[in-house]
Amino acid sequence: MSFRPYLGKASAVIGYVLQTACITHCIIEYVGDFVLCTGPSMEPTLETNNILFTEHITPRLQRLRRGDIITAKCPTDPKQNICKRITGLPGDKVKGYFPRGSQVVPRGHVWLEGDNSDNSKDSRMYGPVPQGLIRGRVVCRVWPLNKMSLLTEH
Template sequence: MVTEEAESGQQNIKEKKENEGESEKSLVREVVETIIHALILAFALRTFVIQAFYIPSGSMENTLLPGDMILVNKFIYYFTDIKRGDIIVFKYPNDPSKDYIKRVVGLPGDSLEIKNGDVYVNDKLYEEKYTKEKAADDMIMHAHIEKDPAGAVTSVAAQGKIKVPAGKLFVMGDNRNNSQDSRFWGFLSQSSLKGKALVIYWPLSRIGFIR
């Protein structure tokens, strides 16, 4: 014979198990939702704000070394202007599937010239403490092919002054004698920018802001 107390005890055990089951389901649901939100946030950050890049070559030595891993701010130029000295990541003009990293030397409207390996911007010596060495020659723009907006093809080479057109940048690697940059493939369209290099985060011995 089952007493009322026994029935009550069995009911309590059943309710406890049901509550525990609901708690477990709720916990799993919260974990899944947290993971999904984290993935969405990570995707949004990578797409719109911050992206990691690996440095494969020595074209930016000694500022950036082969093997460095850096974070790039992809949002910053929506709020601030590009400045001379900024280190930027951009789509390589001759192959947009590749990303390049260089330093901005010339802004739209600037006149540029290389004399005795030194860069002159608007007729003034441009102080550059970060370069590995001076340029080996004074050719500001080596022979290369460019297309104008109408599609006309021209061959460009310049020793002496050049002027940076509107909407363009002139970029160079800090390792002046081991860098494929604007001297070889011309001006960079600002529309090709992906962001500004901010910090080195790997290896641990090189963690720090990029300047």
């Protein structure tokens, strides 16, 4: 009994699985993915357990706009992801909790705030956020189905 035909078929299946895994990884890393929203900082726009579709092309091309909702690594805890709205772009004068009362957003950074300003840890606490921490731009809410909607302002 020869195992050669089975080895050929097994290696073909393994090859297809690896190709599929590589393609899936590239899509999730460079095109877009789904994100589970948690926490009250974006209420009432977004609620805990909303599932969002985010795209990764706009942040990579640095084409973000004021009003975009983004996902990013938290500047104070890189293990945590945040979901906030861009309220300031480089060169904008913004208000925060600092001695001078306001500051200019530096080049390569954005100012992020939650829609629920009374219950949001955002740039008002940790300052401007480097654009390199931005992971994706929220395109739409896909869950719950009765609240499915586009979340882009342009």
